[in-house]
Amino acid sequence: xxxxxxxxxxxxxxxxxxxxxxxxxxxxxxxxxxxxxxxxxxxxxxxxxxxxxxxxxxxxxxxxxxxxxxxxxxxxxxxxxxxxxxxxxxxxxxxxxxxxx
Amino acid sequence: xxxxxxxxxxxxxxxxxxxxxxxxxxxxxxxxxxxxxxxxxxxxxxxxxxxxxxxxxxxxxxxxxxxxxxxxxxxxxxxxxxxxxxxxxxxxxxxxxxxxxxxxxxxxxxxxxxxxxxxxxxxxxxxxxxxxxxxxxxxxxxxxxxxxxxxxxxxxxxxxxxxxxxxxxxx
Numbered sequence: 001x002x003x004x005x006x007x008x009x010x011x012x013x014x015x016x017x018x019x020x021x022x023x024x025x026x027x028x029x030x031x032x033x034x035x036x037x038x039x040x041x042x043x044x045x046x047x048x049x050x051x052x053x054x055x056x057x058x059x060x061x062x063x064x065x066x067x068x069x070x071x072x073x074x075x076x077x078x079x080x081x082x083x084x085x086x087x088x089x090x091x092x093x094x095x096x097x098x099x100x101x
Numbered sequence: 102x103x104x105x106x107x108x109x110x111x112x113x114x115x116x117x118x119x120x121x122x123x124x125x126x127x128x129x130x131x132x133x134x135x136x137x138x139x140x141x142x143x144x145x146x147x148x149x150x151x152x153x154x155x156x157x158x159x160x161x162x163x164x165x166x167x168x169x170x171x172x173x174x175x176x177x178x179x180x181x182x183x184x185x186x187x188x189x190x191x192x193x194x195x196x197x198x199x200x201x202x203x204x205x206x207x208x209x210x211x212x213x214x215x216x217x218x219x220x221x222x223x224x225x226x227x228x229x230x231x232x233x234x235x236x237x238x239x240x241x242x243x244x245x246x247x248x249x250x251x252x253x254x255x256x257x258x259x260x261x262x263x264x265x266x267x268x269x270x271x272x
Contacts, residue, residue: 061241079267
């Protein structure tokens with residue numbers, strides 16, 4: 001039995017939504033980062049599923065580049081979070097608002 | 102239910118449950134560990150989709166490197182459980198979930214409408230399995246996609262320099 005493409009796309013959409021809820025609801029900067037990783041993985045799943053559906057490998061190459069960007073983003077983002085914690089002793093995003101005004 | 106269907110639905114269930122746990126758990130270490138589980142089960146889905154190379158680098162890069170980085174930072178910061186302080190905006194949670202559900206309905210209706218189409222490529226399953234998934238990706242990566250590949254290496258270099266500059270106390 002072949003799993004239909006739409007099953008993978010629905011799974012990916014639900015995974016993306018879980019990531020969006022994490023970004024919007026949680027206040028811990030590290031958990032927000034992890035939710036962003038969840039969203040990136042949801043998109044990767046769509047890429048691979050559609051790449052198989054269309055008999056093309058371009059989707060898988062895009063996943064490769066998405067992983068590169070995710071690695072770069074995590075390295076820089078976590079360095080920023082460490083710096084924030086050093087200066088403000090918190091990573092609660094409600095208390096980090098000095099750039100807001 | 103066939104074997105493929107059984108594997109798909111059981112792995113999908115693990116993906117969704119562990120993804121929800123990432124968002125729900127209060128302790129960041131537990132969130133990170135369930136994110137590792139999510140990445141591993143996604144690698145299983147990639148194998149079901151005949152993307153063995155992607156499955157391998159999913160385990161090595163995501164579940165290995167990126168999550169170790171996360172756990173390292175959580176350990177360095179020595180965080181307690183998130184305190185249940187009063188939220189600044191009481192409706193924040195409700196609004197967040199409402200926006201996300203709206204997004205899910207929008208994406209689901211696109212899938213249900215079936216408007217996704219595209220031209221078939223040349224890499225059919227038989228052809229790819231004859232030369233091997235990794236070899237097929239490599240030959241594309243070093244011919245058609247060689248410029249993005251080189252730019253990706255520059256991006257990684259910039260990220261390395263940026264991370265060092267940001268986390269140094271003073272230069």
